[in-house]
Amino acid sequence: MGKTTGFLEYEREEAKERNPLTRLNDWKEHTEQMDDKTLHEQSARCMDCATPFCHIGMDIGGMTSGCPIHNLIPEWNDLVYRGKWKDALERLMKTNNFPEFTGRVCPAPCEGSCTVEISSPAVTIKNIEQAIIDKGFENGWITPRIPAIRTGKKIAIVGSGPAGLAAADQLNQAGHSVTVYERAERAGGLLTYGIPNMKLEKEIVERRIQLLTQEGIDFVYSTEVGKDITADQLKEQYDSVILCVGAQKQRDLVLEGREAKGVHYAMDYLTGSTRGLLNENVPAHQQIDARDKDVIVIGGGDTGADCVATALRQNCRSITQFGKYPKLPEARTPDNMWPELPNIFTMDYAYEEAEAKFGKDPRQYTVQTKKLVSDKEGNLKELHTVQTVFTTDEEGKAVLKEVPGTEKVWPAQLVFIAIGFEGTEQPLLHQFGVKATNQIIEAKHGDYRTNVDGVFAAGDARRGQSLIVWAIQEGREAAREVDKYLMGSTVLA
Known part of the structure; x- marks a missing residue:
């Protein structure tokens, strides 16, 4: 992939950071964008390694190794190297709903398992990922995708963090009517309120929420499920519910x-x-x-x-x-x-x-x-x-x-x-009647069903405090299982 000898010819370069003393005077992102020449060279470092460990997405030694959403990293690195940015965007969006988030705040376990890392510094995968999605927005390649057909099925998602947003995006594209309930004034969960502007400016989050809204997803703000609307009301009004409430009980x-x-x-x-x-x-x-x-x-x-x-x-x-x-x-x-x-x-x-x-x-x-x-x-x-x-x-x-x-x-x-965090807040779980162990909802990974029929769980609420890429992965997979539950089969990957 890329240039066969690129990893031998080019040294690893990361995105430059603004001067530390200068950036202390504002709340803007601390990194700068890479120029196209540097991105061309960095993508060339992606070697033809035959077995790309960068997207294995599994836990090894108690830590995440490779990309949990299985990004097709060598493919879009090759396309960036050849200057085919729009094609690179298409490959990136095939597996990742929100590269503008992961490209900024993911700890990049993909780079830790990069084959180049065996003997040299890894490919700058994270910086290239951010550059692809940023170019997509800058060039107007990212536009609302309005589903052509609606199934008539209604789904409620509780929580608008990365897991909830990923599930909502997938289910909406499958033609279902999706409503996301959020107790805060804005969507995004920790993306909005937990991660400072210096790492992720809120205009980036709001841009994605506006796009999801244009695509047909309804967001209901300042509404706490369990207080402003009950669990029984949700179960009566919707064909399925996904709990993506995070693990916000602080230790x-x-x-x-x-x-x-x-x-x-x-x-x-x-x-x-x-x-x-x-x-x-x-x-x-x-x-x-x-x-x-x-x-x-x-x-x-x-x-x-x-x-x-x-x-x-x-x-x-x-x-x-x-x-x-x-x-x-x-x-x-x-x-x-x-x-x-x-x-x-x-x-x-x-x-x-x-x-x-x-x-x-x-x-x-x-x-x-x-x-x-x-x-x-x-x-x-x-x-x-x-x-x-x-x-x-x-x-x-x-x-x-x-x-x-x-x-x-x-x-x-x-x-x-x-x-750290101990787990999810309990009153809501009691209202739904879902089982939890050590403040984590009981729902098998890959299945995401709770003990209550039609109620699913994904993200930190199900797995405990974790990475944004795991949240997106779980949101995508939970959406697939809900689609299968409602339709008998699924069109989602």
Whole structure:
């Protein structure tokens, strides 16, 4: 594919980023578009590897390897190399409903399993994907696809995140009438409210929602299923229901001083920030400003990094992020071999910005928070920690132990808890009568049926907190199963 010797002739190049100190003055995306010459060369690096592991889409070693939606990556890389951009767009859209999202915020497990990655840096698949879809919109190649025939079947989808949107898109194209219920003021779920503008500008999400609306999908906003409309009403009015409500129950810290004023869930902070930028009415618990404050983020993942970037733009006085694990290695270790996702040290956009502003990476490793301390008015003033080390017990299990003499006190007026999500919120599930284990809906992958006839589940609500590409994959597959349930057979792939 591409140029047979391209991976030998060209070095990997990624999309350039705007100057860190400059971009801290706005909320625009931190990357710039690649020019056509660079894209031509980068697509040429896609080698004729015979077995393209880049789109295997499976879990290996507890991490995703390859593309879960099985993008035809070598095919559209070859078409980009030959300058056939419109054909590349057609191949990309065959498997991916929303490349403008994945091309920006997917962690690119496809690149970790790229065959070039065995001995050299992987092909820049993610950047090329974004370039294809962006050209599609810029050149007017993407227009509303109005289904020619309607089946008369009505489907309700609860939740408008990537899983719900993918299911809605597929079912609408199959000719069914689809209504998406969303409790927020806008569609998109975490695409809109959880991922900051710096990674995904909201105009990009809104553009896709407008397109889906033009294609015939109905969106009902500011309507919470289970409160504003009941589960029984949905089941009576629709032939099938798909629950794509996400896994938004945030995991909490249980420690002394948790009740201090100034301690917040990370997602409340990010959502409030985005709602403010969108000029929405922000509830009191989400009105959080880091200006002139010492900020600590507890949790070493992407959500924590987004909190770092947001606090920097609000002109915090200092920013620190705690992680419980050691610093990752610079290169793959023997127990993290290809085609697994590389578990290596990287500098996320947020950390580059913090380093540019404060002169150091904000991350602190193997840190355990012991307690939070408030002043007389109940406002957070400091945080106490201790360093830890992982050892093994007599049974060979990993055990976290504190290191004596490493206690430390950190000034802090804001703390954000970013340690993941426990699962989906339960009241809605009880109303539908669907079974759940550990706050995750019981519905087999590939089938997506719950224990309630006609009610299906997909995305994080079914599999737990995961990647956007898994959400899209599940939304597509759930749509196929619903089509089969309603029609006896399916026209969906």
